């Protein structure tokens with residue numbers, strides 16, 4: 001199929017009728033609070049303007065047809081009652097996993113025709129996968145009148161990714177895509193999904209938040225998430241708490257002195273200090289001091305680099321190159337080992353800082369990064 005002018009036209013060209021509706025769900029960047037969501041901790045994502053868009057119609061015959069404008073190959077056809085988690089499935093596992101998650105939760109989803117197109121860069125740490133899951137969950141929730149809250153939609157997407165695709169992600173990405181609002185950053189407590197929208201007025205403060213997609217993904221990242229997670233869990237066990245979130249910042253020195261394993265000590269220090277950094281960022285934003293967030297980002301990066309050890313030379317170079325020429329602060333965002341960094345800059349410095357990062361990459365012999373502003377945008381919504 002050659003891409004048409006709109007998702008509706010593409011849908012009609014594929015399936016022969018107009019879709020019942022069109023939905024969008026965004027990717028995200030996380031401002032602060034990294035690797036905290038599987039420790040019952042705090043995170044602060046904001047939705048990007050880039051979205052996954054889905055044109056969807058119901059079916060009553062148990063057939064699920066899936067198509068992505070961004071993937072080679074035609075329509076994938078599955079039967080909803082035959083959906084079961086299997087390793088090694090392709091991109092269709094993400095939307096199919098949402099249908100599976102809804103059906104195994106007892107919702108009578110009897111099939112769908114789905115056409116997807118996304119502007120969220122994939123594999124860049126910007127949660128193109130959560131955008132996909134969330135847009136499908138919202139579309140099916142609306143069409144089948146399931147009455148699920150935004151939180152439940154996020155949990156549905158996470159279950160699809162954990163249980164069907166087989167990626168052990170936390171709840172941040174799907175909650176960000178489902179719950180963020182325009183002009184805000186989401187202060188999310190991942191223990192109970194309680195949350196607050198905090199105004200994040202970059203433009204009004206004369207600032208920009210740049211996303212720098214390094215366009216690299218190091219293979220090292222594959223097992224690292226599970227290893228960090230296991231290390232944090234063993235730290236919590238050793239300290240006798242349910243999760244590392246239960247170690248307050250003031251208790252950190254005492255907690256560290258009780259841990260014999262050097263690696264676990266570093267992981268615990270990262271999680272406890274990053275939870276504390278989330279609180280500091282909240283305080284700065286509540287006080288209207290967006291600039292003060294910058295140095296906290298850079299501290300967070302040092303912790304991810306030195307204590308959790310999930311950064312990489314390209315991400316470190318973004319942070320050092322940007323800060324050297326006067327950025328207010330910068331850090332990697334997402335899982336690390338490649339993917340993206342964020343850089344807080346004076347709006348008047350944005351082009352200069354971006355150029356400096358591009359030059360530093362060229363000097364280091366790295367491929368050119370992709371740089372764009374993160375404009376705090378709306379969460380998942382129905383378009384048509």
Ligand code: ADP
Pocket residue numbers: 052068069070071090091092094116117118121122123124125126127128129130132
């Ligand atoms: P991230 O979520 O950081 O972008 P992931 O590896 O978690 O990276 O998810 C990327 C995967 O999500 C892709 O490999 C693909 O399987 C799926 N995906 C993302 N966007 C699309 C799309 N527009 N069409 C089809 N599949 C997509």
Ligand code: MG
Pocket residue numbers: 127128129130
């Ligand atoms: Mg993902």
